[in-house]
Amino acid sequence: MMLRVEKLSKQYLHADGPVNALQEITLNIEKGEFAVITGPSGSGKSTLLLTLGGLIKPSSGDILFKDQTIYHPSNNGLSDFRRLHIGFVMQNFSLIPYLSALKNVMIPLALQKTVKETQRKRATDLLESVGLKDRTNHLPRELSAGQQQRVAIARAMANNPSLLLADEPTGNLDPCLALEILELLKAFNVEKGITVIMVTHSPVAADFGTKRIHLKGGKLV
Protein backbone atom coordinates (compact mmCIF):
# COMPACT_ATOMS: atom_id res chain seq x y z
CA MET A 1 0.00 0.00 0.00
CA MET A 2 1.43 3.32 -1.07
CA LEU A 3 -0.90 5.65 0.76
CA ARG A 4 -3.66 5.20 3.28
CA VAL A 5 -5.86 8.16 4.23
CA GLU A 6 -7.89 7.85 7.42
CA LYS A 7 -10.82 10.13 8.32
CA LEU A 8 -9.04 13.17 6.97
CA SER A 9 -10.72 16.51 7.70
CA LYS A 10 -9.59 20.04 7.03
CA GLN A 11 -11.32 23.09 8.34
CA TYR A 12 -10.06 26.49 7.18
CA LEU A 13 -10.59 29.32 9.60
CA HIS A 14 -11.86 32.28 7.69
CA ALA A 15 -13.11 35.68 8.82
CA ASP A 16 -16.59 34.79 7.46
CA GLY A 17 -16.67 31.59 9.48
CA PRO A 18 -15.01 28.17 9.24
CA VAL A 19 -14.87 26.38 5.87
CA ASN A 20 -15.09 22.57 5.92
CA ALA A 21 -12.88 21.89 2.91
CA LEU A 22 -12.48 18.16 3.63
CA GLN A 23 -14.76 15.99 5.71
CA GLU A 24 -13.68 12.55 6.95
CA ILE A 25 -12.03 11.37 3.76
CA THR A 26 -10.88 7.75 3.87
CA LEU A 27 -9.19 6.14 0.88
CA ASN A 28 -6.29 3.96 -0.27
CA ILE A 29 -3.86 4.42 -3.12
CA GLU A 30 -1.93 1.38 -4.35
CA LYS A 31 1.58 1.47 -5.67
CA GLY A 32 1.70 2.16 -9.41
CA GLU A 33 -1.81 3.58 -9.55
CA PHE A 34 -2.76 6.67 -11.59
CA ALA A 35 -5.44 8.21 -9.40
CA VAL A 36 -7.51 11.14 -10.62
CA ILE A 37 -9.29 13.52 -8.25
CA THR A 38 -12.28 15.22 -9.86
CA GLY A 39 -15.10 17.40 -8.65
CA PRO A 40 -16.56 20.88 -9.04
CA SER A 41 -14.55 23.97 -8.25
CA GLY A 42 -14.27 24.54 -4.51
CA SER A 43 -14.98 20.90 -3.67
CA GLY A 44 -11.65 20.49 -1.89
CA LYS A 45 -9.53 18.82 -4.61
CA SER A 46 -6.46 20.99 -4.13
CA THR A 47 -6.78 20.86 -0.37
CA LEU A 48 -6.81 17.06 -0.49
CA LEU A 49 -3.85 16.85 -2.85
CA LEU A 50 -1.70 19.30 -0.88
CA THR A 51 -2.60 17.57 2.36
CA LEU A 52 -1.47 14.25 0.89
CA GLY A 53 1.82 15.91 -0.06
CA GLY A 54 2.37 17.27 3.43
CA LEU A 55 1.93 20.92 2.46
CA ILE A 56 -1.29 21.40 4.45
CA LYS A 57 -1.78 20.09 7.96
CA PRO A 58 -5.19 18.42 8.36
CA SER A 59 -7.46 19.38 11.23
CA SER A 60 -7.92 15.71 12.06
CA GLY A 61 -7.27 12.29 10.61
CA ASP A 62 -4.04 10.66 9.50
CA ILE A 63 -2.07 9.89 6.38
CA LEU A 64 0.02 6.72 6.28
CA PHE A 65 2.80 6.54 3.73
CA LYS A 66 4.05 2.96 3.30
CA ASP A 67 2.25 2.11 6.58
CA GLN A 68 3.87 4.94 8.55
CA THR A 69 2.26 8.20 9.55
CA ILE A 70 3.80 11.14 7.72
CA TYR A 71 3.37 13.31 10.84
CA HIS A 72 6.31 11.63 12.47
CA PRO A 73 8.68 14.05 14.27
CA SER A 74 11.62 12.64 12.30
CA ASN A 75 10.13 14.23 9.20
CA ASN A 76 11.33 17.68 10.26
CA GLY A 77 8.01 19.44 9.77
CA LEU A 78 7.30 17.26 6.69
CA SER A 79 10.08 18.83 4.63
CA ASP A 80 12.03 15.56 4.72
CA PHE A 81 8.95 13.66 3.58
CA ARG A 82 8.45 16.02 0.63
CA ARG A 83 12.10 16.10 -0.30
CA LEU A 84 12.54 12.33 -0.27
CA HIS A 85 9.26 10.94 -1.54
CA ILE A 86 7.08 13.52 -3.28
CA GLY A 87 7.17 15.30 -6.62
CA PHE A 88 4.77 18.19 -7.21
CA VAL A 89 3.47 19.56 -10.50
CA MET A 90 1.26 22.63 -10.20
CA GLN A 91 -1.09 24.36 -12.59
CA ASN A 92 1.06 27.51 -12.78
CA PHE A 93 4.33 25.58 -13.37
CA SER A 94 5.99 26.98 -10.21
CA LEU A 95 9.43 27.57 -11.71
CA ILE A 96 12.00 29.91 -10.20
CA PRO A 97 12.01 32.77 -12.74
CA TYR A 98 15.70 33.67 -12.56
CA LEU A 99 17.01 30.11 -12.87
CA SER A 100 17.53 28.28 -16.15
CA ALA A 101 15.55 25.13 -16.90
CA LEU A 102 18.59 23.06 -15.94
CA LYS A 103 19.07 24.85 -12.61
CA ASN A 104 15.37 24.55 -11.81
CA VAL A 105 15.62 20.80 -12.23
CA MET A 106 18.79 20.76 -10.14
CA ILE A 107 17.20 22.33 -7.02
CA PRO A 108 15.73 19.08 -5.59
CA LEU A 109 19.12 17.44 -6.15
CA ALA A 110 20.85 20.36 -4.46
CA LEU A 111 18.54 19.83 -1.48
CA GLN A 112 19.68 16.22 -1.35
CA LYS A 113 23.28 17.41 -1.41
CA THR A 114 24.02 15.39 -4.53
CA VAL A 115 27.49 16.09 -5.95
CA LYS A 116 27.54 18.77 -8.62
CA GLU A 117 28.43 16.59 -11.57
CA THR A 118 25.70 14.07 -10.77
CA GLN A 119 23.21 16.94 -10.41
CA ARG A 120 24.06 18.26 -13.83
CA LYS A 121 24.04 14.86 -15.47
CA ARG A 122 20.73 13.80 -13.94
CA ALA A 123 19.02 17.14 -14.66
CA THR A 124 20.20 17.00 -18.28
CA ASP A 125 18.91 13.44 -18.67
CA LEU A 126 15.55 14.40 -17.18
CA LEU A 127 15.19 17.39 -19.48
CA GLU A 128 16.03 15.15 -22.38
CA SER A 129 13.38 12.67 -21.30
CA VAL A 130 10.72 15.43 -21.40
CA GLY A 131 11.96 16.53 -24.83
CA LEU A 132 13.83 19.70 -23.82
CA LYS A 133 17.40 18.68 -24.54
CA ASP A 134 18.09 21.89 -26.46
CA ARG A 135 16.41 24.23 -23.95
CA THR A 136 18.46 23.54 -20.84
CA ASN A 137 19.91 27.02 -20.55
CA HIS A 138 16.67 28.88 -21.20
CA LEU A 139 15.00 30.91 -18.49
CA PRO A 140 11.33 30.05 -17.83
CA ARG A 141 10.15 33.22 -19.58
CA GLU A 142 12.03 32.12 -22.69
CA LEU A 143 9.96 28.92 -22.84
CA SER A 144 6.39 28.30 -23.98
CA ALA A 145 3.74 27.26 -21.46
CA GLY A 146 3.94 23.63 -22.52
CA GLN A 147 7.72 23.65 -22.26
CA GLN A 148 7.58 25.25 -18.82
CA GLN A 149 5.28 22.49 -17.60
CA ARG A 150 7.70 19.90 -18.98
CA VAL A 151 10.50 21.50 -16.97
CA ALA A 152 8.24 21.34 -13.91
CA ILE A 153 7.63 17.64 -14.52
CA ALA A 154 11.35 17.00 -14.95
CA ARG A 155 11.96 18.80 -11.66
CA ALA A 156 9.23 16.78 -9.92
CA MET A 157 10.98 13.61 -11.09
CA ALA A 158 14.45 14.72 -10.00
CA ASN A 159 14.33 13.24 -6.49
CA ASN A 160 13.03 9.93 -7.85
CA PRO A 161 9.73 10.28 -5.97
CA SER A 162 7.44 7.43 -5.00
CA LEU A 163 4.48 9.71 -5.44
CA LEU A 164 3.88 12.33 -8.12
CA LEU A 165 1.17 14.84 -7.14
CA ALA A 166 -0.24 17.04 -9.90
CA ASP A 167 -2.78 19.83 -9.38
CA GLU A 168 -4.52 20.58 -12.68
CA PRO A 169 -1.25 20.22 -14.59
CA THR A 170 -2.99 20.93 -17.89
CA GLY A 171 -5.26 23.72 -16.62
CA ASN A 172 -3.24 26.45 -18.30
CA LEU A 173 -2.51 24.61 -21.54
CA ASP A 174 -4.43 24.29 -24.80
CA PRO A 175 -5.91 20.81 -25.47
CA CYS A 176 -3.15 19.68 -27.80
CA LEU A 177 -0.36 20.55 -25.38
CA ALA A 178 -2.44 19.19 -22.52
CA LEU A 179 -2.50 15.81 -24.19
CA GLU A 180 1.29 15.76 -24.53
CA ILE A 181 1.71 16.53 -20.82
CA LEU A 182 -0.79 13.84 -19.84
CA GLU A 183 1.02 11.32 -22.00
CA LEU A 184 4.27 12.31 -20.35
CA LEU A 185 2.80 11.72 -16.88
CA LYS A 186 1.33 8.43 -18.03
CA ALA A 187 4.70 7.38 -19.38
CA PHE A 188 6.43 8.00 -16.06
CA ASN A 189 3.59 6.13 -14.36
CA VAL A 190 3.77 3.09 -16.62
CA GLU A 191 7.48 2.90 -17.39
CA LYS A 192 8.92 3.88 -14.02
CA GLY A 193 6.05 2.58 -11.91
CA ILE A 194 5.61 5.93 -10.19
CA THR A 195 2.31 6.37 -8.38
CA VAL A 196 0.50 9.46 -9.71
CA ILE A 197 -2.35 11.41 -8.11
CA MET A 198 -3.73 14.11 -10.39
CA VAL A 199 -6.41 16.72 -9.78
CA THR A 200 -8.33 17.70 -12.90
CA HIS A 201 -11.71 18.89 -14.03
CA SER A 202 -11.16 17.85 -17.63
CA PRO A 203 -12.94 14.61 -18.64
CA VAL A 204 -10.19 13.87 -21.18
CA ALA A 205 -7.57 14.07 -18.46
CA ALA A 206 -9.69 12.03 -16.10
CA ASP A 207 -9.70 9.19 -18.63
CA PHE A 208 -5.96 8.74 -18.15
CA GLY A 209 -6.54 7.55 -14.60
CA THR A 210 -6.81 4.01 -13.31
CA LYS A 211 -8.76 5.15 -10.28
CA ARG A 212 -11.26 7.97 -9.86
CA ILE A 213 -11.76 9.95 -6.63
CA HIS A 214 -14.73 12.28 -6.91
CA LEU A 215 -15.26 15.05 -4.36
CA LYS A 216 -18.27 17.20 -3.68
CA GLY A 217 -18.46 19.72 -0.86
CA GLY A 218 -15.40 18.21 0.76
CA LYS A 219 -16.83 14.68 0.81
CA LEU A 220 -16.11 11.57 -1.22
CA VAL A 221 -18.94 10.61 -3.53
Add this chain to the structure above:
Amino acid sequence: MSLYSLVWHELWHRKSQMISGLLAITLGIGVIVGIRSITVVSEKAVAVNLDNLGANVLILPQGASVDDYYSADIDAPTFPENYVERVVTSALPGVDNMSPKLTRRVKIKGQNVVLTGILPGSEIASKPIWQTAGLIGDELQVICAETNPANSSSGFKDERLQRKGIDSLGLYDCLAGSEAAKRTGLSEGIKFKIKGAEFNVAKILPETGTVDDDRIFAHLHTVQKLLGIKDQISAIEIMGCCNAISDGLLGKLRNILPDTRISTIGQIVSTQIQTNRLMNRVSLIFLIIIFFVGGVSIGNFMWANVNERRKEIGILLMIGAPKSSIYMIFLLKAAVLGFIGGVAGYIIGTITGLIAGQYLAGLAVRPVLIYFFWSILLSILISVFGSLIPAYLAAEIEPFTNLQEV
Protein backbone atom coordinates in the same frame (compact mmCIF):
# COMPACT_ATOMS: atom_id res chain seq x y z
CA MET B 1 24.46 23.73 -7.55
CA SER B 2 23.87 24.53 -3.93
CA LEU B 3 20.62 25.92 -2.63
CA TYR B 4 22.46 29.05 -1.57
CA SER B 5 23.55 29.79 -5.11
CA LEU B 6 19.96 30.96 -5.55
CA VAL B 7 21.16 34.09 -3.78
CA TRP B 8 23.76 34.93 -6.46
CA HIS B 9 21.29 34.27 -9.22
CA GLU B 10 18.69 36.51 -7.70
CA LEU B 11 21.15 39.31 -6.95
CA TRP B 12 22.53 39.11 -10.46
CA HIS B 13 19.10 39.27 -12.04
CA ARG B 14 17.94 42.26 -10.04
CA LYS B 15 21.02 44.39 -9.62
CA SER B 16 19.47 47.83 -9.62
CA GLN B 17 16.93 46.89 -6.99
CA MET B 18 19.64 45.53 -4.72
CA ILE B 19 21.75 48.63 -5.10
CA SER B 20 18.91 50.91 -4.07
CA GLY B 21 18.34 48.73 -1.00
CA LEU B 22 21.93 49.36 0.00
CA LEU B 23 21.98 53.11 -0.35
CA ALA B 24 21.57 53.98 3.32
CA ILE B 25 24.30 51.62 4.54
CA THR B 26 26.71 52.55 1.77
CA LEU B 27 26.38 56.26 2.38
CA GLY B 28 26.58 55.83 6.14
CA ILE B 29 29.76 53.78 5.95
CA GLY B 30 31.11 56.23 3.38
CA VAL B 31 30.67 59.19 5.71
CA ILE B 32 32.32 57.41 8.62
CA VAL B 33 35.26 56.21 6.54
CA GLY B 34 35.65 59.70 5.08
CA ILE B 35 35.69 61.42 8.47
CA ARG B 36 37.93 58.78 10.00
CA SER B 37 40.47 58.82 7.16
CA ILE B 38 40.93 62.54 7.57
CA THR B 39 41.00 62.42 11.35
CA VAL B 40 43.57 59.65 11.31
CA VAL B 41 46.02 61.76 9.32
CA SER B 42 45.40 64.69 11.59
CA GLU B 43 45.89 62.54 14.68
CA LYS B 44 49.05 60.99 13.35
CA ALA B 45 50.44 64.40 12.47
CA VAL B 46 49.60 65.84 15.87
CA ALA B 47 51.30 62.93 17.53
CA VAL B 48 54.63 63.50 15.82
CA ASN B 49 54.35 67.20 15.51
CA LEU B 50 55.56 68.50 18.86
CA ASP B 51 58.86 66.67 18.64
CA ASN B 52 59.49 67.36 15.02
CA LEU B 53 58.51 70.92 14.50
CA GLY B 54 61.31 73.23 15.41
CA ALA B 55 59.62 76.57 15.65
CA ASN B 56 57.19 76.82 18.45
CA VAL B 57 55.55 80.20 18.13
CA LEU B 58 53.33 80.95 15.18
CA ILE B 59 52.43 84.47 14.11
CA LEU B 60 49.40 84.60 11.85
CA PRO B 61 47.37 87.48 10.53
CA GLN B 62 44.43 88.55 12.67
CA GLY B 63 41.82 86.91 10.45
CA ALA B 64 43.43 83.48 10.17
CA SER B 65 41.66 80.47 11.60
CA VAL B 66 43.72 78.31 13.89
CA ASP B 67 41.12 75.58 14.29
CA ASP B 68 43.14 73.41 12.03
CA TYR B 69 46.83 73.81 12.52
CA TYR B 70 47.65 72.13 9.25
CA SER B 71 45.75 74.55 7.16
CA ALA B 72 46.18 77.61 9.39
CA ASP B 73 48.49 79.38 6.97
CA ILE B 74 47.09 78.08 3.69
CA ASP B 75 45.31 80.80 1.78
CA ALA B 76 45.21 82.83 4.96
CA PRO B 77 45.19 86.63 4.82
CA THR B 78 48.61 88.24 4.77
CA PHE B 79 50.64 90.85 6.60
CA PRO B 80 53.76 92.74 5.57
CA GLU B 81 57.06 90.93 5.46
CA ASN B 82 58.75 93.75 7.32
CA TYR B 83 57.08 92.52 10.53
CA VAL B 84 60.08 90.20 10.67
CA GLU B 85 62.35 93.21 10.98
CA ARG B 86 60.13 94.73 13.61
CA VAL B 87 60.70 91.70 15.81
CA VAL B 88 64.38 91.57 15.02
CA THR B 89 64.98 95.24 15.73
CA SER B 90 63.08 95.08 19.00
CA ALA B 91 65.84 92.77 20.21
CA LEU B 92 63.61 90.43 22.16
CA PRO B 93 65.52 87.93 24.26
CA GLY B 94 64.71 84.29 23.58
CA VAL B 95 63.90 84.60 19.91
CA ASP B 96 66.26 82.23 18.26
CA ASN B 97 65.21 82.05 14.69
CA MET B 98 62.42 83.26 12.50
CA SER B 99 60.89 81.86 9.34
CA PRO B 100 58.57 84.08 7.38
CA LYS B 101 56.31 82.10 5.05
CA LEU B 102 53.75 82.61 2.37
CA THR B 103 51.54 79.63 1.64
CA ARG B 104 49.11 79.17 -1.20
CA ARG B 105 47.52 76.31 -3.05
CA VAL B 106 48.74 75.89 -6.61
CA LYS B 107 48.44 73.29 -9.34
CA ILE B 108 51.50 71.35 -10.40
CA LYS B 109 50.99 68.88 -13.24
CA GLY B 110 47.28 69.03 -12.59
CA GLN B 111 47.66 68.10 -8.91
CA ASN B 112 46.70 70.37 -6.05
CA VAL B 113 49.80 71.10 -4.04
CA VAL B 114 50.49 73.49 -1.22
CA LEU B 115 53.31 75.86 -2.15
CA THR B 116 55.14 77.53 0.71
CA GLY B 117 57.55 80.36 0.12
CA ILE B 118 60.36 80.39 2.68
CA LEU B 119 63.47 82.35 3.35
CA PRO B 120 65.73 79.34 3.10
CA GLY B 121 68.34 79.96 5.72
CA SER B 122 66.04 80.78 8.53
CA GLU B 123 63.45 78.22 7.53
CA ILE B 124 65.94 75.43 7.47
CA ALA B 125 67.66 76.41 10.67
CA SER B 126 64.38 76.28 12.55
CA LYS B 127 63.57 72.77 11.42
CA PRO B 128 65.83 70.32 13.18
CA ILE B 129 64.27 67.41 11.39
CA TRP B 130 65.57 68.56 8.05
CA GLN B 131 69.08 68.84 9.25
CA THR B 132 69.43 65.11 9.41
CA ALA B 133 68.85 65.04 5.68
CA GLY B 134 72.33 66.42 5.15
CA LEU B 135 70.93 69.62 3.77
CA ILE B 136 72.89 71.91 6.00
CA GLY B 137 75.86 71.69 8.22
CA ASP B 138 76.23 71.43 11.95
CA GLU B 139 76.96 75.12 12.21
CA LEU B 140 73.27 75.76 11.70
CA GLN B 141 72.18 73.58 14.59
CA VAL B 142 69.72 75.54 16.59
CA ILE B 143 70.72 76.46 20.07
CA CYS B 144 69.02 78.62 22.57
CA ALA B 145 71.32 81.54 21.99
CA GLU B 146 72.20 83.94 24.76
CA THR B 147 73.20 86.44 22.17
CA ASN B 148 70.88 89.12 21.07
CA PRO B 149 69.68 88.18 17.63
CA ALA B 150 69.64 91.83 16.62
CA ASN B 151 73.40 91.98 17.00
CA SER B 152 74.08 89.15 14.67
CA SER B 153 71.75 90.26 12.00
CA SER B 154 72.32 93.79 10.93
CA GLY B 155 70.78 93.99 7.50
CA PHE B 156 69.13 90.70 8.41
CA LYS B 157 66.92 90.23 5.44
CA ASP B 158 69.47 90.25 2.73
CA GLU B 159 72.61 89.16 4.48
CA ARG B 160 71.16 85.97 5.94
CA LEU B 161 69.51 85.25 2.72
CA GLN B 162 72.66 85.68 0.74
CA ARG B 163 74.76 83.70 3.11
CA LYS B 164 72.62 80.67 3.70
CA GLY B 165 69.88 80.76 1.15
CA ILE B 166 72.01 80.65 -1.91
CA ASP B 167 73.83 77.59 -0.63
CA SER B 168 70.77 75.47 -0.45
CA LEU B 169 68.02 77.12 -2.39
CA GLY B 170 68.29 79.34 -5.42
CA LEU B 171 65.51 81.67 -6.50
CA TYR B 172 64.16 79.00 -8.84
CA ASP B 173 65.08 75.97 -6.80
CA CYS B 174 62.55 74.17 -4.71
CA LEU B 175 62.37 71.51 -2.03
CA ALA B 176 59.61 68.96 -2.40
CA GLY B 177 57.94 67.15 0.48
CA SER B 178 58.06 63.38 0.00
CA GLU B 179 54.31 63.01 -0.41
CA ALA B 180 53.98 65.98 -2.76
CA ALA B 181 56.84 64.63 -4.87
CA LYS B 182 55.20 61.25 -5.10
CA ARG B 183 51.89 62.71 -6.17
CA THR B 184 53.29 65.02 -8.80
CA GLY B 185 55.99 62.65 -9.96
CA LEU B 186 58.84 65.02 -9.15
CA SER B 187 62.33 63.83 -8.49
CA GLU B 188 65.61 65.53 -7.84
CA GLY B 189 67.04 67.54 -10.72
CA ILE B 190 63.75 67.63 -12.62
CA LYS B 191 62.47 70.92 -14.02
CA PHE B 192 58.80 71.80 -13.88
CA LYS B 193 56.57 74.84 -14.04
CA ILE B 194 54.49 76.67 -11.46
CA LYS B 195 52.37 79.45 -12.92
CA GLY B 196 54.62 79.65 -15.92
CA ALA B 197 57.91 79.93 -14.03
CA GLU B 198 60.36 77.07 -14.36
CA PHE B 199 61.63 75.50 -11.15
CA ASN B 200 64.32 72.99 -10.44
CA VAL B 201 63.82 70.31 -7.79
CA ALA B 202 66.89 70.77 -5.60
CA LYS B 203 65.98 68.14 -3.06
CA ILE B 204 63.25 65.74 -2.14
CA LEU B 205 62.81 66.10 1.61
CA PRO B 206 62.83 63.00 3.76
CA GLU B 207 59.48 61.98 5.16
CA THR B 208 58.69 63.79 8.40
CA GLY B 209 55.18 62.57 9.10
CA THR B 210 54.03 66.16 9.22
CA VAL B 211 52.09 68.39 6.91
CA ASP B 212 55.42 69.43 5.37
CA ASP B 213 55.45 66.15 3.49
CA ASP B 214 52.71 67.37 1.24
CA ARG B 215 54.17 70.79 0.56
CA ILE B 216 56.58 72.24 -1.92
CA PHE B 217 58.97 74.86 -0.64
CA ALA B 218 60.39 77.57 -2.83
CA HIS B 219 62.04 80.87 -2.27
CA LEU B 220 59.74 83.32 -0.51
CA HIS B 221 60.53 86.19 -2.82
CA THR B 222 59.95 84.10 -5.91
CA VAL B 223 56.63 82.87 -4.57
CA GLN B 224 55.60 86.42 -3.73
CA LYS B 225 56.42 87.52 -7.25
CA LEU B 226 54.63 84.57 -8.88
CA LEU B 227 51.49 85.05 -6.86
CA GLY B 228 51.58 88.82 -7.13
CA ILE B 229 51.60 89.28 -3.36
CA LYS B 230 54.59 91.56 -3.06
CA ASP B 231 56.27 91.92 0.34
CA GLN B 232 53.49 90.03 2.09
CA ILE B 233 53.65 86.86 4.13
CA SER B 234 51.01 84.64 5.72
CA ALA B 235 52.88 83.42 8.77
CA ILE B 236 56.06 83.72 10.79
CA GLU B 237 57.35 80.75 12.69
CA ILE B 238 59.56 81.65 15.62
CA MET B 239 61.89 79.35 17.42
CA GLY B 240 61.59 80.55 20.95
CA CYS B 241 63.43 79.25 23.94
CA CYS B 242 61.21 77.36 26.34
CA ASN B 243 62.11 79.57 29.27
CA ALA B 244 61.54 82.66 27.14
CA ILE B 245 57.98 81.53 26.46
CA SER B 246 57.31 81.11 30.15
CA ASP B 247 58.87 84.53 30.67
CA GLY B 248 56.09 86.07 28.62
CA LEU B 249 57.53 86.05 25.12
CA LEU B 250 54.04 85.88 23.61
CA GLY B 251 52.91 89.04 25.39
CA LYS B 252 55.97 90.90 24.25
CA LEU B 253 55.47 89.79 20.66
CA ARG B 254 51.84 90.92 20.83
CA ASN B 255 52.99 94.36 21.89
CA ILE B 256 55.29 94.58 18.91
CA LEU B 257 52.80 93.15 16.40
CA PRO B 258 49.38 94.12 17.78
CA ASP B 259 47.43 93.32 14.61
CA THR B 260 48.45 89.67 14.42
CA ARG B 261 47.41 86.50 16.04
CA ILE B 262 50.18 84.93 18.08
CA SER B 263 50.03 81.50 19.60
CA THR B 264 52.37 78.75 20.58
CA ILE B 265 52.17 75.73 18.35
CA GLY B 266 51.31 73.83 21.52
CA GLN B 267 48.10 75.86 21.83
CA ILE B 268 47.20 75.34 18.21
CA VAL B 269 47.93 71.66 18.39
CA SER B 270 45.78 71.28 21.46
CA THR B 271 42.94 72.96 19.55
CA GLN B 272 43.63 70.45 16.84
CA ILE B 273 43.51 67.59 19.30
CA GLN B 274 40.15 68.88 20.51
CA THR B 275 38.88 68.97 16.94
CA ASN B 276 40.04 65.42 16.43
CA ARG B 277 38.30 64.35 19.59
CA LEU B 278 35.13 66.02 18.38
CA MET B 279 35.44 64.26 15.04
CA ASN B 280 35.82 60.95 16.82
CA ARG B 281 32.70 61.65 18.80
CA VAL B 282 30.83 62.67 15.66
CA SER B 283 31.81 59.47 13.90
CA LEU B 284 30.76 57.42 16.92
CA ILE B 285 27.34 59.08 16.97
CA PHE B 286 27.11 58.58 13.26
CA LEU B 287 27.98 54.94 13.70
CA ILE B 288 25.10 54.47 16.11
CA ILE B 289 22.74 56.30 13.76
CA ILE B 290 23.66 54.24 10.72
CA PHE B 291 23.40 51.10 12.74
CA PHE B 292 19.74 51.88 13.31
CA VAL B 293 18.87 53.75 10.14
CA GLY B 294 20.84 51.35 7.95
CA GLY B 295 19.46 48.33 9.79
CA VAL B 296 15.88 49.51 9.51
CA SER B 297 16.28 50.45 5.87
CA ILE B 298 17.82 47.09 4.98
CA GLY B 299 15.17 45.32 7.06
CA ASN B 300 12.48 47.20 5.20
CA PHE B 301 14.03 46.32 1.87
CA MET B 302 14.32 42.69 2.92
CA TRP B 303 10.69 42.55 3.99
CA ALA B 304 9.63 43.86 0.59
CA ASN B 305 11.92 41.28 -0.96
CA VAL B 306 10.40 38.47 1.13
CA ASN B 307 6.92 39.48 0.01
CA GLU B 308 7.98 39.66 -3.58
CA ARG B 309 9.56 36.20 -3.26
CA ARG B 310 6.57 34.57 -1.54
CA LYS B 311 5.85 32.40 -4.51
CA GLU B 312 9.45 31.20 -4.76
CA ILE B 313 9.56 30.51 -1.04
CA GLY B 314 6.43 28.43 -1.54
CA ILE B 315 8.09 26.55 -4.41
CA LEU B 316 11.19 25.79 -2.34
CA LEU B 317 9.13 24.57 0.60
CA MET B 318 7.09 22.45 -1.82
CA ILE B 319 10.22 20.80 -3.18
CA GLY B 320 11.22 19.95 0.37
CA ALA B 321 13.52 22.75 1.51
CA PRO B 322 13.40 22.96 5.31
CA LYS B 323 12.40 26.22 6.97
CA SER B 324 15.94 26.66 8.21
CA SER B 325 17.19 26.80 4.60
CA ILE B 326 14.72 29.56 3.74
CA TYR B 327 15.90 31.47 6.79
CA MET B 328 19.53 31.00 5.79
CA ILE B 329 18.90 32.04 2.20
CA PHE B 330 17.61 35.42 3.35
CA LEU B 331 20.35 35.89 5.91
CA LEU B 332 22.96 34.99 3.31
CA LYS B 333 21.39 37.47 0.93
CA ALA B 334 21.63 40.08 3.68
CA ALA B 335 25.28 39.22 4.28
CA VAL B 336 26.14 39.46 0.59
CA LEU B 337 24.35 42.80 0.33
CA GLY B 338 26.15 43.96 3.45
CA PHE B 339 29.47 42.97 1.93
CA ILE B 340 28.76 44.91 -1.25
CA GLY B 341 27.56 47.89 0.79
CA GLY B 342 30.71 47.77 2.91
CA VAL B 343 33.05 47.68 -0.07
CA ALA B 344 31.15 50.47 -1.84
CA GLY B 345 30.98 52.54 1.35
CA TYR B 346 34.71 52.17 1.92
CA ILE B 347 35.54 53.21 -1.64
CA ILE B 348 33.17 56.18 -1.58
CA GLY B 349 34.34 57.26 1.88
CA THR B 350 38.02 56.94 1.03
CA ILE B 351 37.72 58.89 -2.20
CA THR B 352 35.69 61.58 -0.47
CA GLY B 353 38.24 61.70 2.34
CA LEU B 354 41.13 62.03 -0.12
CA ILE B 355 39.45 64.84 -2.01
CA ALA B 356 38.04 66.66 1.01
CA GLY B 357 41.27 66.32 2.99
CA GLN B 358 43.34 67.59 0.12
CA TYR B 359 41.01 70.40 -0.84
CA LEU B 360 39.79 71.60 2.55
CA ALA B 361 42.82 71.08 4.74
CA GLY B 362 45.71 70.45 2.38
CA LEU B 363 46.18 67.11 4.11
CA ALA B 364 47.64 64.14 2.28
CA VAL B 365 44.94 61.67 3.27
CA ARG B 366 45.80 58.10 2.45
CA PRO B 367 43.45 55.12 2.24
CA VAL B 368 43.34 53.38 5.61
CA LEU B 369 43.34 49.70 4.74
CA ILE B 370 42.12 48.49 8.11
CA TYR B 371 38.89 50.45 7.57
CA PHE B 372 38.25 48.25 4.55
CA PHE B 373 37.79 45.28 6.84
CA TRP B 374 35.87 47.26 9.43
CA SER B 375 33.54 48.67 6.78
CA ILE B 376 32.73 45.21 5.49
CA LEU B 377 32.31 43.73 8.94
CA LEU B 378 30.11 46.57 10.14
CA SER B 379 28.02 46.62 7.01
CA ILE B 380 27.45 42.85 7.11
CA LEU B 381 26.48 43.06 10.78
CA ILE B 382 24.00 45.87 10.18
CA SER B 383 22.52 44.14 7.18
CA VAL B 384 22.17 40.75 8.87
CA PHE B 385 20.74 42.23 12.07
CA GLY B 386 18.25 44.29 10.10
CA SER B 387 17.18 41.19 8.19
CA LEU B 388 16.68 38.80 11.11
CA ILE B 389 12.96 39.42 11.44
CA PRO B 390 12.12 39.47 7.71
CA ALA B 391 14.11 36.25 7.24
CA TYR B 392 12.31 34.61 10.14
CA LEU B 393 8.94 35.62 8.71
CA ALA B 394 9.99 34.30 5.30
CA ALA B 395 10.68 30.89 6.83
CA GLU B 396 7.23 30.88 8.43
CA ILE B 397 5.39 31.40 5.16
CA GLU B 398 2.73 28.74 4.50
CA PRO B 399 3.54 27.35 1.09
CA PHE B 400 0.11 26.30 -0.15
CA THR B 401 -1.54 29.72 0.05
CA ASN B 402 1.00 30.83 -2.53
CA LEU B 403 0.97 27.75 -4.69
CA GLN B 404 -2.65 28.36 -5.50
CA GLU B 405 -1.93 31.87 -6.69
CA VAL B 406 -1.44 31.89 -10.43
